[in-house]
Amino acid sequence: MKKSLLSSLVLVLMVTIFLAACSKKEDTTPAASTAASSGATEAPAAETTAPEATNAAPVDIKVFAVQETGTELNTNAFTKLLEEKFNAKFKFETVPGDGAKEKRQISLASGDYPEAYILTAYIDQFTQADVVKYGKQGVFLPLNDLIAQYAPNITAAMEAHPDLKAYNTSPDGNIYGLVSYTQCFHCSYANKMWLNTTWLDKLKLTMPTTTEEFKTVLKAFKNNDPNGNGKKDEVPLSGSKEDFGVRLIPFLMNGFIYDDDRNYLNLVNGKVDTAANKPEWKEGLAYIKSLYDEGLIDLGAFTQNAEAFKKIGENGNAQILGAGAGMHPAIFVNIDDGNKYSKDYNAVPPLTGPHASFATHDGGGVTPGAKFVITNKASKEAQIALIKMVDYMYTPEGQTNSSSGKEGVIWRKPTADEKALGKDVAAAFAPIPQVDGAAPHNTGWSGMGHFYQPKEYRDSWVASTEIYKSSGYERRLYDATLLYQGHEPKELFPLWAVWVDPADADESTMLQTNIKNYIEQGELQFITGNKDLNKDWDAYVKGLDNLKLSRYLEIMQKAYDATAK
Numbered sequence: 001m002k003k004s005l006l007s008s009l010v011l012v013l014m015v016t017i018f019l020a021a022c023s024k025k026e027d028t029t030p031a032a033s034t035a036a037s038s039g040a041t042e043a044p045a046a047e048t049t050a051p052e053a054t055n056a057a058p059v060d061i062k063v064f065a066v067q068e069t070g071t072e073l074n075t076n077a078f079t080k081l082l083e084e085k086f087n088a089k090f091k092f093e094t095v096p097g098d099g100a101k102e103k104r105q106i107s108l109a110s111g112d113y114p115e116a117y118i119l120t121a122y123i124d125q126f127t128q129a130d131v132v133k134y135g136k137q138g139v140f141l142p143l144n145d146l147i148a149q150y151a152p153n154i155t156a157a158m159e160a161h162p163d164l165k166a167y168n169t170s171p172d173g174n175i176y177g178l179v180s181y182t183q184c185f186h187c188s189y190a191n192k193m194w195l196n197t198t199w200l201d202k203l204k205l206t207m208p209t210t211t212e213e214f215k216t217v218l219k220a221f222k223n224n225d226p227n228g229n230g231k232k233d234e235v236p237l238s239g240s241k242e243d244f245g246v247r248l249i250p251f252l253m254n255g256f257i258y259d260d261d262r263n264y265l266n267l268v269n270g271k272v273d274t275a276a277n278k279p280e281w282k283e284g285l286a287y288i289k290s291l292y293d294e295g296l297i298d299l300g301a302f303t304q305n306a307e308a309f310k311k312i313g314e315n316g317n318a319q320i321l322g323a324g325a326g327m328h329p330a331i332f333v334n335i336d337d338g339n340k341y342s343k344d345y346n347a348v349p350p351l352t353g354p355h356a357s358f359a360t361h362d363g364g365g366v367t368p369g370a371k372f373v374i375t376n377k378a379s380k381e382a383q384i385a386l387i388k389m390v391d392y393m394y395t396p397e398g399q400t401n402s403s404s405g406k407e408g409v410i411w412r413k414p415t416a417d418e419k420a421l422g423k424d425v426a427a428a429f430a431p432i433p434q435v436d437g438a439a440p441h442n443t444g445w446s447g448m449g450h451f452y453q454p455k456e457y458r459d460s461w462v463a464s465t466e467i468y469k470s471s472g473y474e475r476r477l478y479d480a481t482l483l484y485q486g487h488e489p490k491e492l493f494p495l496w497a498v499w500v501d502p503a504d505a506d507e508s509t510m511l512q513t514n515i516k517n518y519i520e521q522g523e524l525q526f527i528t529g530n531k532d533l534n535k536d537w538d539a540y541v542k543g544l545d546n547l548k549l550s551r552y553l554e555i556m557q558k559a560y561d562a563t564a565k
Helices: 003-016 031-037 077-086 100-109 128-137 144-150 152-160 162-168 197-202 211-223 248-253 279-293 306-313 380-392 396-403 470-482 502-528 533-546 549-564
Strands: 059-066 088-095 116-118 193-196 235-238 265-268 271-274 321-325 345-347 372-374
Touching (some): 077 396, 088 380, 144 152, 152 380, 193 197, 211 321, 271 549
Parallel strands (some): 059 088
Antiparallel strands (some): 193 321, 193 345, 265 271
16 A cells, blocks of 8 residues: 555544544444444443553563554554553564565564564455464464453454454354454445546536446546646546555446456355356446547556556646546545545446446455464463453443544544434544644554444544535545445355355465456456457456366355355
8 A cells, every 4th residue: 555545544544533444444431332322232341441450570562563654653652551551561563554465474474473463454464364374373373262261342242243253253263363343334335436526517417327427427527628727638537556446447347247346256146156257247348448448547547556546636737537436535635624626526326337236345344354363472471461452442442542542632522512423323432633734643553453343333423514524524435325335236245254165275365366367457458458359258258267267166155155154
């Protein structure tokens, strides 16, 4: 993830406190009673922040962590709170977001790894395959007994949310790591499209509802000088190659066949299949190619990073972006108060195409794998301290302190007239806006602290009803996502939740990587004209077969059947 995207993430987190993933993309005393009174699932009871009485020397704990912009973990106020409360002393091995995955892999491969990894899910975390692999090797310790003995809040959370237990429990029944359970509504429909409605109004056009109407709008943006500078410099449509819904193809393809923007797996009558060799997929590629051929898609949209994407959205000389793909518009325009362009971009509902009107959905915004593990380097004392710390972060108090920071600095109790994000939910927390130009407060762990944020917790935060102000940004995203809700297929292959049999894991990973890369290379070749959809389609389909697509589908069917039992 590039620095510009991280900056957007940090800004959104500061504005909304609990915006994750998104990044952009998640946060705990009075919320337990609030959730109960609002009819939501009751959160684990918060415990006191008073230090645990002890005369023992502090337990030294080495931790690998991603250190985000504006956070200094060794001097952080939440770090100090944990050290005091749980009689520990952290030594952080910190890495920046850029290259975090590679550095994590090097750390483990060296053999000189720390006692624990506490990662940031929207930047990097262990995959399910990693969890099973290192758990089987004994590098990651099973947490089952530690949770049973020392973590009543984690236990209660998994009882309240069976899917959380499923995310955490590997096929052999062990819990080798914990996910970031952040039920981010707007993140769960990541592949949105944001259209310049100021230009739309200027050209006397209406919000497009079909794939052909969308094409008509893009052509008007290209040819009719909506920015009024007398130049044909408009970029009708752009995106980038990274995550967070910025890839163009899924939103456009969903008018033809469901595109999960992951591994192109669909579920039809309980059977796992791929979308990428179907006639509707070919037809969708032909539509996208027509946009590309007419100059309606930015030439760099399929290859550029987030920084380049944002340079288009924030072009200094004139506004030039007509539509941008993304989970939220902060990826490609600034959203801070006083920004120039943010209010111009509003969500396009899922387009109706010849065969469908789908929206890509991942089931809840939770990324499978593990953000937290304890390794076999940890002493028993360190294991107990670590699991107690994480258990504290499963309370509303602990979660807010970890992901947001101190009360009175980052958040406050709401006033009677302030409105929570969720409908009919009592407000429990209100963010305190950061003063422009002020130094970071360094009182919380930001995304590293995102452990337990069920929907009822996130919905209990105050969000302004002025959606184009930075304080109302989360509500803006929530409202936009309502346009997409329910447009997913009735049957979804739950790739985010299934565990592949460990005996098949290595083979599955290899097949998954090869097939995914092949499909995505094929998309670009057909769209840009390097391959001809009429002449080369059959050879493309044959290539998928040669990559053992049928075997991959067999493995995923087996995993799905085991999960669905």
